[in-house]
Amino acid sequence: MRRDKSWGWSLYAAVILCGYACYPLAAAEGQPGGRPNIIILLADDLRADALGCMGNPIIQTPSIDALAQKGTLFRNAFVTTSICAVSRASILCGQYARRHGIHDFNTDFTAQALAQTYPLLLKKAGYRIGFIGKYGVGRNLPAQEFDYWRGFPGQGFYFAKEKVGTPQHLTARMGDQALEFLAGCKPEQPFCLSISFKAPHAQDGAVREFPPDPRDEKLYADAVIPRPATAEERFFRLLPSFVQKSEGRRRWERRFATDAMFQQTVKDYYRLITGMDREIGRIVDAVARRGWERQTLWLFTSDNGFFLGERGMSDKWLMYEESIRVPLIIMDPRLPSQLRGRKVDAMALNIDIAPTILDWAGVPVPQSMQGKSLRPWVEGQNVSSWRRDFFYEHHTLPKLIPPSEGVRTERWSYIRWLAQEPVIEELYDIQADPRQERNLAGRAEYRATLEELRLRWSQLRQELE
Numbered sequence: 001m002r003r004d005k006s007w008g009w010s011l012y013a014a015v016i017l018c019g020y021a022c023y024p025l026a027a028a029e030g031q032p033g034g035r036p037n038i039i040i041l042l043a044d045d046l047r048a049d050a051l052g053c054m055g056n057p058i059i060q061t062p063s064i065d066a067l068a069q070k071g072t073l074f075r076n077a078f079v080t081t082s083i084c085a086v087s088r089a090s091i092l093c094g095q096y097a098r099r100h101g102i103h104d105f106n107t108d109f110t111a112q113a114l115a116q117t118y119p120l121l122l123k124k125a126g127y128r129i130g131f132i133g134k135y136g137v138g139r140n141l142p143a144q145e146f147d148y149w150r151g152f153p154g155q156g157f158y159f160a161k162e163k164v165g166t167p168q169h170l171t172a173r174m175g176d177q178a179l180e181f182l183a184g185c186k187p188e189q190p191f192c193l194s195i196s197f198k199a200p201h202a203q204d205g206a207v208r209e210f211p212p213d214p215r216d217e218k219l220y221a222d223a224v225i226p227r228p229a230t231a232e233e234r235f236f237r238l239l240p241s242f243v244q245k246s247e248g249r250r251r252w253e254r255r256f257a258t259d260a261m262f263q264q265t266v267k268d269y270y271r272l273i274t275g276m277d278r279e280i281g282r283i284v285d286a287v288a289r290r291g292w293e294r295q296t297l298w299l300f301t302s303d304n305g306f307f308l309g310e311r312g313m314s315d316k317w318l319m320y321e322e323s324i325r326v327p328l329i330i331m332d333p334r335l336p337s338q339l340r341g342r343k344v345d346a347m348a349l350n351i352d353i354a355p356t357i358l359d360w361a362g363v364p365v366p367q368s369m370q371g372k373s374l375r376p377w378v379e380g381q382n383v384s385s386w387r388r389d390f391f392y393e394h395h396t397l398p399k400l401i402p403p404s405e406g407v408r409t410e411r412w413s414y415i416r417w418l419a420q421e422p423v424i425e426e427l428y429d430i431q432a433d434p435r436q437e438r439n440l441a442g443r444a445e446y447r448a449t450l451e452e453l454r455l456r457w458s459q460l461r462q463e464l465e
Contacts, residue, residue, distance in 0.1 A: 035361055036334070037185075037296040038122075038192040039287070040353070041280060042091070043273075044084065044134060044201035045316065046302035048077070048325035050273055058223050060274050063281035064329065067298055069341050071331025072378045077348040078408060082304040082316040082323045083396050087350055088136040088196075091303065092117040094354035094369030096391065096464045103395050105154075108138030116366050118354040120145055122192045125363045130181040132174050133196035136303070148184065148193075150177045156198050158211050169213035171199050171272070175279030179286050187292075192357070195283070200272035200306075202255075209255065212271035219274055220267040227262060228310045228322075230435055236312030238439065240402070242419045243318070247400040248307065251314035266308055294333050297360055301353065302326040317401045319392050319415045320436055324408070326350070330378050332360070339380045346377050347387050347410065370464065391460035407457045414453035425450065 048054055052061045053068035054075075079087045081097045089095075089102040089109070093116060097103060100113065114120060119129045123145070130148035134156055135141055143149040159167045178195055185191045202209040212219075236244065243249075255265045280300075287296050305323045307313040316323040328348055351371030358365050359373035376383050389409040394401065398419075406415040413436060415426040427441040427450055440446040 035190045040194045041300040042196045043302040045306040047305040061277040063277045067331045073343045074328040074348045077328035079350045087303040094371040128191040130193045148181045178283045199276040210268035213275040216271040225266045231309040248313040256309035298331040300329040
């Protein structure tokens with residue numbers, strides 16, 4: 001936890017101890033046992049830097065920024081597999097893909113695995129649980145397991161196919177559904193609502209792939225979006241040939257190939273994000289109107305990042321920073337003011353979401369979960385032991401997306417392309433080269449680092465199954 005250096009240690013300690021002394025009383029308000037209500041806001045394909053609170057000077061996200069100002073912003077949050085279905089499974093069950101075994105869009109959780117996901121564990125513990133939006137795991141929806149279900153299979157549509165009356169944007173409809181869920185909640189029973197937005201995911205193959213709410217059409221009209229530094233052709237040519245011919249390039253061609261296409265695509269992408277932010281603001285206001293703002297914990301994140309033309313690519317999948325980094329905000333309103341508005345650099349993962357939620361709800365975390373609770377970081381505790389690296393894997397749709405694995409440490413990014421033998425490797429010093437412009441794998445002076453990361457990759461690969 002960071003401290004103002006102008007404070008003396010004694011004053012600093014007194015304030016923190018006072019804060020923690022008051023915490024149990026605040027936590028006890030509302031539900032029996034002080035269990036908080038929990039709302040999980042999951043964006044789709046939202047890259048880490050597409051928020052105002054993450055330093056983006058153009059995007060308008062006041063509601064999400066307000067959560068960050070009142071809570072904890074994790075500046076180094078990642079996914080262990082960058083694709084919707086696999087990452088969503090990891091978020092629900094707290095496991096790497098190597099363990100949960102969901103590597104495609106058709107595989108469902110087994111009944112036993114579903115029972116060990118955070119929503120069903122909370123339901124067993126007495127929570128009222130709801131799900132809204134894109135479920136993303138398998139084809140059979142577990143609607144009957146939830147007290148409130150407005151989930152949908154596949155990717156969904158931003159506008160309903162049937163043209164009856166004025167079309168309502170999907171993001172707005174999901175906001176209405178969230179308010180409907182809250183209206184059915186009772187003060188004496190804690191709830192957990194998972195809202196899984198489609199935004200800002202593309203409507204793949206549509207004439208306009210990122211269609212915003214009509215209310216947002218004029219947003220960013222006068223903005224000029226700067227092209228990424230690595231959007232130049234020379235960075236595309238550095239990719240292995242099988243990556244150059246992959247699905248990411250085909251989608252780039254219809255979204256980012258010209259400057260006009262780039263401007264239109266990114267502005268629409270931003271408009272979808274701002275539309276989502278507006279609905280989040282409505283939900284926050286609805287919670288406040290019911291008098292539950294002091295007992296409702298908020299968690300905001302994304303299932304993966306997104307390329308906006310970097311390296312001549314679109315979408316995600318590949319183990320580069322734009323694809324694997326995600327925003328992560330946790331806001332517990334019961335914490336003292338000294339623990340609000342903090343930024344944490346600890347390495348957080350999507351597999352940490354489930355154990356974090358269970359920890360706050362007072363529900364035992366199953367041993368099968370491989371993530372760790374982030375609660376100590378949010379509460380400003382002295383965390384003496386924490387991960388320094390993580391294993392990355394992507395094996396979904398190998399005919400369209402080159403399979404890859406690797407290790408991301410606090411400093412290094414090590415990528416293994418598995419599409420051919422011998423494998424192709426990449427090595428980047430993230431501290432010195434945050435945009436991953438210089439592959440160091442072939443340089444003699446980095447041979448020892450490369451060998452060390454190869455060994456670490458092998459160790460993690462075996463340990464995490």
